[in-house]
Amino acid sequence: MSSITGFLSRAWVRWAITAVVAVALLVVPLLFSEYTNQNLARIGVFAVAVLGLNVVMGYTGQVSLGQIFFVGVGAYVTGYGATHDWNIVVVFLASVLVPGVIGLVVALAAARLGGLAIAMVTIALPIIGVPLAKRLSDFTGGSQGLSSAFSNAPDWTGLYNDQWQLYLVIVIGGATYLLTRNLVRGKYGRAFAIVKSNEAVAASMGISPYRYKVLAFTVASLIGGVSGFLYMAVIQFTSPETMTFSHSITLLASMVIGGAASIIGSLLGGAYYVLVPQWSNDINPNLTELLQGALLLLTLFLLPGGLVTLPREIARRLRRSRPDGGPERRQTPSAEPAPGREAVEETPTVGGIPTQRPTERQEQA
Amino acid sequence: MGAQLRLTDLNLRFGGIKVLNDVGFEVEPGQIFGLVGPNGAGKTSLFNCISGHYRPSSGSITIDGEEVLGTAPATLARHGLARTFQHPALQLQATVLENVLLGAHTRLSGGPVEWALRLPRLARSERELRIEALTLLERNGLGWAAHRRADELSHGLHKGVELCRALLSRPKLLLLDEPAAGLPHSEVEQLIETVRRIRHDDDITVVVVEHHMGLIAALTDRVVVLDHGAKLMEGAAAEAQSDPRVIEAYIGKDAADDVA
Structure with missing residues (x-):
């Protein structure tokens, strides 16, 4: 290993x-065939949505049940801009920034509240979003929804529509993944992680938990907007149905099943979101939800870290089954050569192993 | 340059309970200052006031002459204050090196957009910081553990990692909350050496809360003894150890009479 x-x-x-x-x-x-390309493009759309959710929830530990709302807003803004013949770059920027600003405003208020209160505020978003989309029919087309074929392949490309759309998803989604991966490593990754695990320690490191929660939430809604733009590009139709609460919950389940706080896990989450309903539908349309629930439970019990931990779990089990326990060392990629075996022998001279268990020794001042 | 810390008439109340009562003292730059007292005397609460985690009801706290009462802990950390906790709070799933790097948060420039773009300048500063963190771990006898996960290490070693994390922020004022609690004798001696070296090499003012009188006597220039939230006495550690009031506070009046 x-x-x-x-x-x-x-x-x-x-x-x-x-x-x-x-x-x-x-x-x-x-x-691939048109069918496969469309499926892959949809996976990309929701993989981006799950990625955004992962920033706020997986990495920063703030429960958000409203991610689908930002996807919906992004899709509506895209649809509105495209039907009004805005420049495509302006459409894209608006579809990202509008959800971003809404996310920022919501976060400024919600992050003041602790723990579950944030979750409650985010529940409100899709619940308000659906009737609002129906009401504001001048912008949203009401219950009829909004359709736009702005993402059909231009003639000069010689591509079919499904190919062109998949390219859009790969380029825009890929860029979003790269930027997010960079963000959740290094300075900001460490800050998000400590806000998730211990706010008092975060504060004593100069990291304001409030500001970093707001930041994570805003980033998540920006990414939600990207997902909304791609949604409109691939599906070319949006309606109030897009942002119902149940979709938000499915996004959350996808994040957990793919792997929280993991970039690859977000991608797997997107695949889960798109493919599993199709498969369970193929098996038995009446049992779709039951099968999905069973799969969710199975994953939680067998792979609490999500599908992304599958290789690691397999390696761990193989190691355990070996009589000598195998090499127990875990290594992280680094320029530094692993100090290796002699390091283990050095331990006692550094101070040795405490003779008591930590819980017995701790005293309260 | 180590910071100067001054507390004046500090009061802290939780509802009707007076936790700190008109506490005041002054720590000179570069001093190692001890805060002692029996359990429940208010030592950690006082620490939490200095680091901004608690908000005192009245009084004044100045660092280098600047009033910091009511300042958020994150802001104080950006101005050169670092602390450790009684129970080391590490990221157990992360490596020791990642844990230590967290301490340097305020030293890394660049906003979220710049980090998302991974500008070469920031990648370079991150690399340099890694080397610095490794050197710091090496100097504190923890170099071998840098790439291990924190949950593979013992409680005593966690305390060392936490100290390195605090040091990487290059503080002017370092608060150590019971650094020796739960350490075996050999590690306490090593800790004393480490703190002495920190003061000597890095010129940091250190305030330490501790029960371990051996450590206090060996390390501190001056101590304040707290009892029931009030200052009992101030002086050298040796004076505190022989002061009848301090003995009384620790072991009770009757027992103190018996000793006398």
């Missing part, structure tokens, strides 16, 4: 993997 991670941590190996993935992403839309 350690030899595999060691191999993967080498710079040229990582570059090679990145290059292969990039080429594969560029070729994929040309290889």
Whole structure:
């Protein structure tokens, strides 16, 4: 196991993997059927939505039940702009910024409240969003919804619509994934993680829990807007139905099943969101929800960290089944050569192992 | 340069309970200052007031002459205050190195957009900081553990990691809340060496809350003894140890009479 991670941590190996993935992403839309391409594009749309949810919930630990609202707003803004012949760049920016600003305003109020109160405020968003979309029919087309074919393939590309749309998803969604991955590593990743686990410690490190919660929530709604733009590009139709509360819950389940606080997990979450209802429908249309519930429970029990932890879990079980326990060392990619075996022998001279258990020794001042 | 800390007539109330009662003292730059007293004397509460986690009902706290009472803890941390906690609060799933890097949050420039774009300047500052954190861990005998997950280490080592995390912020004023609690004897001696070296090398003012009188006597320049939220006495550690009032506070009046 350690030899595999060691191999993967080498710079040229990582570059090679990145290059292969990039080429594969560029070729994929040309290889598959229209049906597969549409499915892949939908997975991309919801993978971006789950990614946004992961920023606020997986990484920063703030329960948000309103992510679908921001997707819906993004889709409506896109639809409105496209039907009014705005420039496509303006449409895109508006579809990201409008949900972002709404998210910021909501977060400024909600992050003052602790714990469950934030969840309650976010529940309100899709609940208000649906009737609001029906009411504001001048902008939203009311219950009829809004459709726009702005994302049909331009003639100069020579591509079919499904191919063009999948390219849009790959480029815009891919860029969103890269930016988010960068953000949740390094300075901001560490800050989000400590706000999630211990606000008092966060504050003593110079990290204001309030500001970072607002930041995470705003980023999540911006990403929700990106997802909404892509939604409109791929599905070309949105209605109040898009942002119902139950979709928000499914997004949340997708995040947990894919893997909270994980970039790859978000991608798997998107796949779950799109594919599992299709499969369970194929098995038995009457049992769709039951099958999904069973799958959710199964994942939670077998893989509490989500599908993304599957390889790690398998490796752990294989190691356990070996008589000598196998190499117990866990390594993280780093330029520093792992101090390795001699490090283990050094331990006692550093101070040795405490003779009592921590719980017995702690005294209250 | 170590910071100067001055507390004047500090009062803290939780509802009807007086936790701190007109406490005042002054810590000179570069001093190692001890805060002692029996359980429940209000030592940790006083710490929480200084670090901004509690808001005193009245009084004044100045750092280098600047009033900081009522300032949010995150703001204080940005102005050179660092602290450790009685129970080390580490990210158990993260590596020791990641835990220590958290301490340098305020030293890393750049907003969220710049970090999302991973500007070369920021990537470089992150790399430099990693090297600095590794050196710091090495110096404190924890270099071997840098890439291990925090939950693989013992309680005593957690305290060392937490200290490194606080030091990486390059504080002017360092608050240590019971650094020796639960440590075996050998590690306490090592801790004393470490804190002495910190003061000498980095020129930091250190305030330490501790029950361990051996550590207080070996380390501090001056101590304040708290009892029931009020200042009992102030002086050198040796004076405190022989002061009848302090003995009485620790072991009770009758027992103190027996000793005398």
